[in-house]
Amino acid sequence: MYELTNVTKTYNTTKKKIVALDDVTLSIPDGQMVAIQGPTGGGKSTLLQMLGALDRPTSGDVQLGSSTLSKLGDHRLAAIRAKEVGFVFQGFNLIPTLTALENVETALAPLPGSGADRRQRAQDALASVGLGDRLTHLPAELSGGQQQRVAIARALVKRPDVLLADEPTGALDEETRDEIMDLLESFWRDQGLTLIIVTHDSGVARRAERRLHIKGGRVTELAGQPA
Amino acid sequence: MFGTYLRRELVNRRKQSLIISIGMALAIGLVILVNSISGGVQNAQAAVLSSVYGVGTDITIHQAAAAPTAGANPGRFSFGSGTGETSGGTTTLAQSTLTTSRTETVFAATDLDTVKATSGVQAATGTLSLTNMTFNGQLPDQTQTGTTGGTEGTGTAGQPGAEAGGTRPSGGADGAGGSSFDVDNFSVLGLDPSGASVGPLSAVTLATGRLLTAADAGTDTAVLDASYATSASLATGGTIDIGGTTFTIVGTVSSSGSDSETASNVYIPLDVAQTLSSNAGMISNIYVTAASSSGVDSLASALQTALPAATVSTQADLASTVSGSLSTASSLVANLGTWLSIIVLAAAFLIAILFTISGVTRRTREFGTLKAIGWSNRRIVSQVAGESVVQGLIGGVIGIAVGLVGILIVNIVAPTLSGSAAATTAIGGGASGGRSGGGFGAAAKAVATTVTLQAPVTLGIILVAVGLAVLGGLLAGAIGGWRAARLRPAEALRSVG
Ligand SMILES: Nc1ncnc2c1ncn2[C@@H]1O[C@H](COP(=O)(O)OP(=O)(O)OP(=O)(O)O)[C@@H](O)[C@H]1O
Ligand SMILES: [Mg+2]
Numbered sequence: 001m002y003e004l005t006n007v008t009k010t011y012n013t014t015k016k017k018i019v020a021l022d023d024v025t026l027s028i029p030d031g032q033m034v035a036i037q038g039p040t041g042g043g044k045s046t047l048l049q050m051l052g053a054l055d056r057p058t059s060g061d062v063q064l065g066s067s068t069l070s071k072l073g074d075h076r077l078a079a080i081r082a083k084e085v086g087f088v089f090q091g092f093n094l095i096p097t098l099t100a101l102e103n104v105e106t107a108l109a110p111l112p113g114s115g116a117d118r119r120q121r122a123q124d125a126l127a128s129v130g131l132g133d134r135l136t137h138l139p140a141e142l143s144g145g146q147q148q149r150v151a152i153a154r155a156l157v158k159r160p161d162v163l164l165a166d167e168p169t170g171a172l173d174e175e176t177r178d179e180i181m182d183l184l185e186s187f188w189r190d191q192g193l194t195l196i197i198v199t200h201d202s203g204v205a206r207r208a209e210r211r212l213h214i215k216g217g218r219v220t221e222l223a224g225q226p227a
Numbered sequence: 228m229f230g231t232y233l234r235r236e237l238v239n240r241r242k243q244s245l246i247i248s249i250g251m252a253l254a255i256g257l258v259i260l261v262n263s264i265s266g267g268v269q270n271a272q273a274a275v276l277s278s279v280y281g282v283g284t285d286i287t288i289h290q291a292a293a294a295p296t297a298g299a300n301p302g303r304f305s306f307g308s309g310t311g312e313t314s315g316g317t318t319t320l321a322q323s324t325l326t327t328s329r330t331e332t333v334f335a336a337t338d339l340d341t342v343k344a345t346s347g348v349q350a351a352t353g354t355l356s357l358t359n360m361t362f363n364g365q366l367p368d369q370t371q372t373g374t375t376g377g378t379e380g381t382g383t384a385g386q387p388g389a390e391a392g393g394t395r396p397s398g399g400a401d402g403a404g405g406s407s408f409d410v411d412n413f414s415v416l417g418l419d420p421s422g423a424s425v426g427p428l429s430a431v432t433l434a435t436g437r438l439l440t441a442a443d444a445g446t447d448t449a450v451l452d453a454s455y456a457t458s459a460s461l462a463t464g465g466t467i468d469i470g471g472t473t474f475t476i477v478g479t480v481s482s483s484g485s486d487s488e489t490a491s492n493v494y495i496p497l498d499v500a501q502t503l504s505s506n507a508g509m510i511s512n513i514y515v516t517a518a519s520s521s522g523v524d525s526l527a528s529a530l531q532t533a534l535p536a537a538t539v540s541t542q543a544d545l546a547s548t549v550s551g552s553l554s555t556a557s558s559l560v561a562n563l564g565t566w567l568s569i570i571v572l573a574a575a576f577l578i579a580i581l582f583t584i585s586g587v588t589r590r591t592r593e594f595g596t597l598k599a600i601g602w603s604n605r606r607i608v609s610q611v612a613g614e615s616v617v618q619g620l621i622g623g624v625i626g627i628a629v630g631l632v633g634i635l636i637v638n639i640v641a642p643t644l645s646g647s648a649a650a651t652t653a654i655g656g657g658a659s660g661g662r663s664g665g666g667f668g669a670a671a672k673a674v675a676t677t678v679t680l681q682a683p684v685t686l687g688i689i690l691v692a693v694g695l696a697v698l699g700g701l702l703a704g705a706i707g708g709w710r711a712a713r714l715r716p717a718e719a720l721r722s723v724g
Contacts, residue, residue: 054599078602106232
């Protein structure tokens, strides 16, 4: 359960002050699938950073479960990211020198558990995204869709409460886009995830229970039923 | 994960790793080589010094001469009436005198007791350094000497520094009916015959006969430097005239370790030397072994306080008196070698740091992503530092190999260096005698030594090299890690580019 109260995020550049999020108040119940849309520079990624404990707001409160993310130090935020939040990025963001299996294992490195246990869980996660036979491939040896599957396995291997995806299909063709969306949706359904997807693609957004629009840092509900 | 990630980075970013490692390797190799050669040069200097001062001498003490007083010039021969045989207007003379050095003055042997009583002194021995000058020749009769040329011939013949003597005029050349003479100098060292563990004779090897023993005290026995004996056509069992007294040659010695001459041409018992040179109870040099090698400097200053009039020199002071190609090598290593090592080391460190920083910058999105999926700053910093340290270590290992190959080449080439210990103490008499007597084909001179340079490898050097490699890696890793720690995890979300 997310509770955002009067969240404002400003960036101070040398020239001017940019208001990326402007007094956002929002709540997202557990297990909801939310799409965030809006023009470029509207503040979508900034909102995702607040939700994903990547950054703290300039003012206002961000609450995830029992944790007030806006008040925690870097170390605590890192621990929350390690345990509770999964990320999927537009550019896949795999470590180029590591194999698919090792990339998935990086998500388990900050968590307790033996090496063998980590390996087994990473293998299972890769198998669950259909890449059980690509364990030792380097990212460069995989297609875009396969790379994004590895990234999804990396995000989900730790069984997070929340999966945040910033334009996960932005770099993929339409067919692959649908495969990836099917995969994300099935995990959302099976694991009771809160799934929040930033997208430019209304085809993707239509699949969500709830659609948010963000422009000039201000959030509006677009369609669907707020829970 | 740490190990896997580290290995993958090193292997997959081979070029960057190699540049850092090779830079480090060159620097480490150079440090090892310079260090080792410097050790070799120091050993060579020690070898030269020990041939002069003996093994285990940490400190030497002598006393510089006061300004010479008129008429007290040592080495002046006095020819009174009735000296020599006069026939046909010329006087044939053969006279030898035994004098102390002009640059040093003798001091009471009780100073040796003062030295021995100083705490920190393990052993000490006193010697009396003398020069024997033998005059052989014919002088024109005083009454027949003309006013030209002859005045010089007679007036200064006895002074070995004078030009007239140096040119060894033969009869008739000066147009005065002729003086013909020869002056022969050799150095004589009076020492404790009982064979002290410290002092000039502690670094010699017996060539023939025997060394002096306690029983030789008070007797006219002498031990000769082997190469001097050869050049003067003298041998064990023969005799030598020292200060007008005939000594029995009981043995010859040569320098151990290096193919140099020993500290003096002739060695005789100290008491005999004192009596013959009218220096009863006097010595000119003290050789000291310190109880601990780390206490040499403090002992030297304690001795200086106890003997304010004396000049107290440590081995380090003496090393600076070594001249010749050895001293050139020494200053080359000390200056060029050291600076080159520092510069190359600094360059290698800089390369490592710059490449690590650029690597971190290139991997901004990678580290941002790892932070976004929960890696703590500490984990990321240790990853970056780990990569740098391993690169440094690889460089260190290659560097040690490079350094050892360099040392091997030096030791195979084995350059010879010559060193001259133009010392102020033991051979002070010889040095000044050699200078003034040079024109006479000087018998006494500074001891020249040829040493083969051998660069030693010590565990210390290797450890220092490994330490430097780790230090370089840590430095680069710390700076790179600091940069990585400052990256915002939100960098992961930046659009592809
Ligand atoms: N680190 C930053 N420093 C300064 N300004 C920033 C920073 N990050 C974002 N901004 C600004 O904040 C505003 C919102 O940016 P944000 O990345 O959230 O937009 P977005 O909706 O994700 O756009 P896009 O669709 O292009 O990804 C923009 O004006 C952007 O320039
Ligand atoms: Mg964005």
